[in-house]
Amino acid sequence: xxxxxxxxxxxxxxxxxxxxxxxxxxxxxxxxxxxxxxxxxxxxxxxxxxxxxxxxxxxxxxxxxxxxxxxxxxxxxxxxxxxxxxxxxxxxxxxxxxxxxxxxxxxxxxxxxxxxxxxxxxxxxxxxxxxxxxxxxxxxxxxxxxxxxxxxxxxxxxxxxxxxxxxxxxxxxxxxxxxxxxxxxxxxxxxxxxxxxxxxxxxxxxxxxxxxxxxxxxxxxxxxxxxxxxxxxxxxxxxxxxxxxxxxxxxxxxxxxxxxxxxxxxxxxxxxxxxxxxxxxxxxxxxxxxxxxxxx
Amino acid sequence: xxxxxxxxxxxxxxxxxxxxxxxxxxxxxxxxxxxxxxxxxxxxxxxxxxxxxxxxxxxxxxxxxxxxxxxxxxxxxxxxxxxxxxxxxxxxxxxxxxxxxxxxxxxxxxxxxxxxxxxxxxxxxxxxxxxxxxxxxxxxxxxxxxxxxxxxxxxxxxxxxxxxxxxxxxxxxxxxxxxxxxxxxxxxxxxxxxxxxxxxxxxxxxxxxxxxxxxxxxxxxxxxxxxxxxxxxxxxxxxxxxxxxxxxxxxxxxxxxxxxxxxxxxxxxxxxxxxxxxxxxxxxxxxxxxxxx
Amino acid sequence: xxxxxxxxxxxxxxxxxxxxxxxxxxxxxxxxxxxxxxxxxxxxxxxxxxxxxxxxxxxxxxxxxxxxxxxxxxxxxxxxxxxxxxxxxxxxxxxxxxxxxxxxxxxxxxxxxxxxxxxxxxxxxxxxxxxxxxxxxxxxxxxxxxxxxxxxxxxxxxxxxxxxxxxxxxxxxxxxxxxxxxxxxxxxxxxxxxxxxxxxxxxxxxxxxxxxxxxxxxxxxxxxxxxxxxxxxxxxxxxxxxxxxxxxxxxxx
Numbered sequence: 001x002x003x004x005x006x007x008x009x010x011x012x013x014x015x016x017x018x019x020x021x022x023x024x025x026x027x028x029x030x031x032x033x034x035x036x037x038x039x040x041x042x043x044x045x046x047x048x049x050x051x052x053x054x055x056x057x058x059x060x061x062x063x064x065x066x067x068x069x070x071x072x073x074x075x076x077x078x079x080x081x082x083x084x085x086x087x088x089x090x091x092x093x094x095x096x097x098x099x100x101x102x103x104x105x106x107x108x109x110x111x112x113x114x115x116x117x118x119x120x121x122x123x124x125x126x127x128x129x130x131x132x133x134x135x136x137x138x139x140x141x142x143x144x145x146x147x148x149x150x151x152x153x154x155x156x157x158x159x160x161x162x163x164x165x166x167x168x169x170x171x172x173x174x175x176x177x178x179x180x181x182x183x184x185x186x187x188x189x190x191x192x193x194x195x196x197x198x199x200x201x202x203x204x205x206x207x208x209x210x211x212x213x214x215x216x217x218x219x220x221x222x223x224x225x226x227x228x229x230x231x232x233x234x235x236x237x238x239x240x241x242x243x244x245x246x247x248x249x250x251x252x253x254x255x256x257x258x259x260x261x262x263x264x265x266x267x268x269x270x271x272x273x274x275x276x277x278x279x280x281x282x283x284x285x286x287x288x289x290x291x292x293x294x295x296x
Numbered sequence: 297x298x299x300x301x302x303x304x305x306x307x308x309x310x311x312x313x314x315x316x317x318x319x320x321x322x323x324x325x326x327x328x329x330x331x332x333x334x335x336x337x338x339x340x341x342x343x344x345x346x347x348x349x350x351x352x353x354x355x356x357x358x359x360x361x362x363x364x365x366x367x368x369x370x371x372x373x374x375x376x377x378x379x380x381x382x383x384x385x386x387x388x389x390x391x392x393x394x395x396x397x398x399x400x401x402x403x404x405x406x407x408x409x410x411x412x413x414x415x416x417x418x419x420x421x422x423x424x425x426x427x428x429x430x431x432x433x434x435x436x437x438x439x440x441x442x443x444x445x446x447x448x449x450x451x452x453x454x455x456x457x458x459x460x461x462x463x464x465x466x467x468x469x470x471x472x473x474x475x476x477x478x479x480x481x482x483x484x485x486x487x488x489x490x491x492x493x494x495x496x497x498x499x500x501x502x503x504x505x506x507x508x509x510x511x512x513x514x515x516x517x518x519x520x521x522x523x524x525x526x527x528x529x530x531x532x533x534x535x536x537x538x539x540x541x542x543x544x545x546x547x548x549x550x551x552x553x554x555x556x557x558x559x560x561x562x563x564x565x566x567x568x569x570x571x572x573x574x575x576x577x578x579x580x581x582x583x584x585x586x587x588x589x
Numbered sequence: 590x591x592x593x594x595x596x597x598x599x600x601x602x603x604x605x606x607x608x609x610x611x612x613x614x615x616x617x618x619x620x621x622x623x624x625x626x627x628x629x630x631x632x633x634x635x636x637x638x639x640x641x642x643x644x645x646x647x648x649x650x651x652x653x654x655x656x657x658x659x660x661x662x663x664x665x666x667x668x669x670x671x672x673x674x675x676x677x678x679x680x681x682x683x684x685x686x687x688x689x690x691x692x693x694x695x696x697x698x699x700x701x702x703x704x705x706x707x708x709x710x711x712x713x714x715x716x717x718x719x720x721x722x723x724x725x726x727x728x729x730x731x732x733x734x735x736x737x738x739x740x741x742x743x744x745x746x747x748x749x750x751x752x753x754x755x756x757x758x759x760x761x762x763x764x765x766x767x768x769x770x771x772x773x774x775x776x777x778x779x780x781x782x783x784x785x786x787x788x789x790x791x792x793x794x795x796x797x798x799x800x801x802x803x804x805x806x807x808x809x810x811x812x813x814x815x816x817x818x819x820x821x822x823x824x825x826x827x828x829x830x831x832x833x834x835x836x837x838x839x840x841x842x
Binding site: 031078081082084085086088089090092093094096097099100101103104214218222225258260261262264265267268269270271272275276279288 | 330331379382383386388389390391392393394395396398399400401402403404405406407409410516520523527558559560561562564565566568569572573576
């Protein structure tokens with residue numbers, strides 16, 4: 001039962017990450033490989049704030065969000081000079097640079113030793129220690145996230161993103177500014193990733209850089225690519241599939257030594273097959289562009 | 297001073313390996329115009345093929361190495377024939393190929409980890425004998441790496457300059473439709489591109505595996521090194537790729553001199569971002585970026 | 590009086606002069622044609638006006654404002670809209686969404702708008718539903734309203750692009766070969782729409798790039814004839830098309 005609660009909490013955290021990233025990848029059509037470090041900056045910033053200045057969880061989380069948003073702005077400006085490959089590379093570069101700093105600036109982050117004994121979140125005087133407590137805390141933040149993001153998805157801002165995604169030149173021709181619009185999306189996604197990071201940190205009470213690697217960014221992107229992007233259902237399908245798959249494998253009796261690799265192999269194979277059969281992912285709306293019929 | 301020279305010497309050796317990676321990656325990126333992440337998987341296949349071979353029979357090392365490079369080359373071609381080419385036929389964009397390539401990378405790396413385990417495997421035996429040049433030290437393996445890498449790079453350059461077929465391959469990246477219209481053997485050209493690219497990757501892989509060993513996850517590092525070298529140097533200039541590789545190797549060595557090697561990634565990607573910001577076409581690319589749209 | 594004034598615009602690409610010292614004016618209340626052989630520089634000129642490309646020399650003036658070095662989205666916000674040669678609809682969006690996206694003012698497309706001005710947003714959605722329906726009907730695509738734009742035929746996509754332009758409320762329309770690749774029925778439909786636009790609103794300026802001379806003669810009273818990057822002729826349509834040199838260069842007669 002405890003294990004199921006743990007799974008649900010992790011699903012909730014990953015949903016926050018996925019729905020935020022959906023704004024950039026699904027609505028904006030930009031592949032980002034630095035979502036894990038936004039997750040990480042949120043985790044480290046809020047943790048360090050709580051430990052070093054003693055402020056409580058909610059303010060720390062919000063300040064972490066502001067710090068991460070600033071970083072997203074600083075990365076977004078150069079990254080958004082490009083599209084396609086070059087955009088991915090800049091985000092990849094940012095991922096690697098931030099990871100290297102988190103890992104090696106031992107004075108600030110304790111590097112590979114990690115930060116243990118992260119204080120439990122205190123919410124309105126009540127300290128959360130039980131799994132049910134976390135489930136509710138993360139659940140509430142998830143609800144707020146979803147409400148905000150779903151409104152954004154439906155808003156003129158969301159439509160503008162999709163228009164820019166589908167045809168940037170035509171969208172610009174209608175007066176939409178690519179850089180401004182994409183930048184907002186990027187910052188918002190980073191902000192929500194940061195929330196997830198803060199929640200993760202206080203949940204597992206120990207963080208180290210290995211949770212925020214390039215592999216993690218790739219995983220987050222894969223979640224969206226598999227589940228589908230550009231709508232409300234895709235990210236849910238993606239998260240549930242990618243998180244429950246390893247559990248299903250374990251249930252089927254696959255030994256623990258083999259399971260992680262088999263799971264990854266399934267992810268890889270799924271990505272390939274989807275690109276052939278269903279580029280919009282299992283439940284997505286946005287079909288990553290094929291060259292139009294006219295050109296074939 | 298000696299330390300500086302020693303580091304520069306190491307840099308020249310590293311640059312040779314990085315150049316192989318750059319050319320390997322660049323060949324596909326430039327001709328096919330998509331980001332072949334699975335290059336990282338091809339990289340490890342050659343070495344693991346040799347490991348597998350060594351387990352099975354007692355092949356002499358040289359033969360095993362040649363076989364390894366061959367297997368690597370074939371695996372790259374296989375990836376193209378089974379995934380990339382069919383996808384392109386359905387009208388896939390570079391983004392789709394990128395994602396499929398990512399899938400291939402994840403699939404293969406984990407398959408290899410499954411079969412061979414995650415630990416580092418070293419292909420060589422014992423301590424490497426080293427040579428002294430004045431007060432500088434170089435190991436025998438480093439000499440092999442230096443010579444093998446640079447010889448291949450220069451030989452390859454000599455070939456592509458003169459050979460029409462190779463010029464055709466270069467044209468693929470410029471005007472792909474024209475190449476097909478002219479009736480040039482598109483399928484064969486693709487095969488050659490992937491075979492060569494993968495052979496370069498395999499060569500680099502073995503040169504490293506024989507020295508410090510290999511594990512299933514180093515492919516990503518190799519891929520990123522090659523990719524950054526190509527982009528920093530300039531996608532459209534062969535010697536740009538090499539130049540990019542040399543710059544990376546030298547700057548990394550300098551970083552070791554001043555700080556420690558822990559910050560390598562920061563340096564590498566810092567260079568990438570700076571170059572993309574101020575000279576996105578690459579440092580050695582002559583003309584301005586393709587005129588707007 | 591002039592809506593769009595182009596003065597001494599030149600653009601060379603790789604040493605080749607694609608646009609060569611072009612000076613032209615486009616007046617409101619009429620459809621002005623821009624014709625010439627392929628490669629004459631017409632589409633490039635459009636790119637320069639909209640800000641996709643930067644000219645080497647000269648200036649562009651719209652309603653008295655200098656728009657020469659504005660980026661495309663700023664040019665669009667000044668009221669200049671464009672129909673692309675290759676249509677460019679938003680494939681994954683429905684017909685309705687395509688048109689609605691053109692109706693939003695940029696200040697409404699910010700992430701804080703739906704939260705800070707919630708009531709205004711709801712009201713706006715209602716207004717725009719009516720407005721977009723109007724334009725979708727105007728071009729005759731009402732039945733396809735909720736269909737993704739990718740499912741439309743080429744001709745229908747062109748109509749959609751036109752509806753989008755109309756809904757966007759642009760006062761200057763740059764149309765790049767709107768009738769290319771269409772059957773005669775569609776062409777007639779579009780021409781009627783164009784004529785209707787100028788008839789209903791004397792403030793609108795339309796510039797039409799076309800290869801089909803019957804189209805040009807039918808809707809455009811005045812034409813510019815471009816050749817090798819330069820404006821070679823300007824005048825009333827029948828006059829220009831009747832000119833001997835034009836006929837030789839362009840019509841091969």
